[in-house]
Amino acid sequence: MSKMPDSSLITPKALKHLKKRRAADARFRLYGIAAIVFALSALALLVIAIGTRAYSATTQYVYQTEVLLQADLVAPEGETSEAEITRNIEGFYTLVRDKLFTEFPEATQSQATRQELSELVNRLAVLPLAERVAANPTLIGKSIKVRVPLSDDLDLYFKGSSPKDVTVRVGSAGKVQTDAEGSINLTGTPGLSKVVSTRSLLEEGQTTGSVLLAGGDAVARVEALTADAARLTLLTGELEDLTQTPLIAHIIPLPEAERPISDQQIAWAIALKKAGNARRVLHTSLLTHTDSTYPELAGTLAAIVGSLLTMMVTACVAIPMGIFAAVYLEEFAPRNRLTNLIEVNINNLAAVPSIVFGLLGASLLLGTFGLPRSAPIVGGLVLALLILPVVIIASRASLRSVPPSIRSGALAVGASRMQAVFHHVLPLAAPGMFTGAILGMARALGETAPLLLIGMVAFVAEVPNSATDEATALPVLIYSWASNAERAWEPMTAAAIVILLSLLVIMNVVVVFLRRRFERRW
């Protein structure tokens, strides 16, 4: 053998090239991984942001008590018909309110405090109770356990989001005595120094906020505070109770005038919670109630049903139309200028902004054809038009992926063109077609703009029964909730978004399942 010639594979030049190529390779791989990491973290951020916001809406604070369903209140004129009882919200509300009055007798002293206490429970919150009794009139005269949602402001307070409440353990109370002017003086309580320091930290030296002291069943407001003594005003409970258990101080830095609930209401809330009458329960009404102007009573049921009805109309129109159009264009239509034009237009339609379809629906379906406003049938038709191009394009792509040899095979044994398509091509293309259809449906489910234009943004308090009833849809509900000013709507909106996302996830799972189940190899 002669010496290896210079054309060896391992020359310095070749090595340099190799190194360069490997570096390029590694770089490219890195870019790809970076892109995926970025996408995943964006997704995670989204889920976490919405999830944490929605989390507080998964539970709700309710006032739990037992009421005696007095016949004269719930069914005044001896009326026991379902409609009569359901209409008598005032009577049920009186029952619940009176229960609160017996719990906090001090509130009955003036009209103002009566009003304040009544605000803890919304008047309409007794509607489910009224419906329950109406459905079962034998309950009248009996004592039953009821749960009514507390007002949204109280709910937010309990959940610690607004107003902020910082609790400090004061420890055992010293001596309490009432002086000649009627004010209560607490002395010999060294634990109060902690309250002083915490308060000055929270309020930056000012004393505009409130401090409430809770002990036993009693809650008192601190009027003046020193390191071991305080002047108090009793807000609820008996004075003797205050010293029965170790004191807990609630420091609320926000001045009373700037928050929706007063010190008095907070005092009642603290007492209610302590007595176990204010409970945190699963917020099922989010799924079982219809929309309401009060966040503690609002639910998504009507919007979910509205969305489902709309989707049904969309599916019934867009899927068959899209599939048949795709089959015709792909398998039967001649290739000429006209079909080319149609193809270009279908592709263009897929890129038309959705609000344009809303305008079309408003002017054509509502204006010309006189279909009912705010109805799922109109929404469904508009969304069907919107996703039709997507369904057609996906179906055509999936038909095109069926190898032509399958068609030839069928034709060669004497199948007609129609038989070849329906017996062989369609079954093979079906998973892809359904994937496209469901992805289109998922897009339709999240559409807001076209529905706004055809009036599906109306406030709907009744669950729609048919596609021609007034209805709204989930994304539109989210839109209207998000534009409400009250803070309590924020977690509600997030929760509605989670519901919408779950529906989308379910649809996507169906897609994956269909793919796995029906995908065949050839």
Added chain:
Amino acid sequence: MDTVGPAKADLALTGEGADNTQALTYPRIDCKNVSVYYDDKQAVFDVSLAIHDRAVTALIGPSGCGKSTFLRCLNRMNDTIEGAKVTGDIFMEGENINSPDVDPVLLRSRVGMVFQKPNPFPKSIYDNIAYGPRIHGMVDGRDDLDAVVEKSLRRAGLWDEVKDRLTQPGTSLSGGQQQRLCIARAIAVRPEVILMDEPCSALDPIATARIEELIDELRKRYCIVIVTHSMQQAARVSQRTAFFHLGNLVEMGDTDQIFTNPRVRRTEDYITGRFG
């Protein structure tokens, strides 16, 4: 140039009843002045030839010579290609199958076809065979269909290999088995003619040998036209050979004569490997 005379309307000798395993000299298919155009481009020029019953006719020639296109005229598969136009007359048992009055679907049940790449339906082996008889309503009941499936698979030499797994997908078979399945599928609709478009080009030599044996066996019952790139294959399986070049039929004759004593220079050049 050897061209066989036009077919006689008298086809008694070529009917199903004739128990003659020898190649008959009477043609089953008689083509006259067949031309094929793809849009404006002409692919086959004025081809006239006769295809004999109970014999294998091989169409040979270099790529793009129009042999496959010509083959596809025989079961009107060119109809399915947009822009394709076939002129001329193709007589089968006295009927012009190229006439617009002839239903290509019916024709294809009498002229089966096997393709270059095995293309079984992604269904069970049984359903692959049963599909044709079912859509043509050739069978009454399950037993009848079972019999047709078995007979077709037996004739295609596949029965012993698949009889225990008829419910398995046809695509799970090996390439050679798939191609025999496709042959069985073609046989199942009881055709008189079987067209084969390079049936072995995707197969290994052993599978090819099996298909060739099968073709030789099938020749006893059917009229077979095979397009092949392999001249050895043409020599091995066919009795008649037609050589195509640039869309023209250059020469046609008995296989022995074409391979040993071609009359046209171009044929000789092609067979001896000087072009192609």
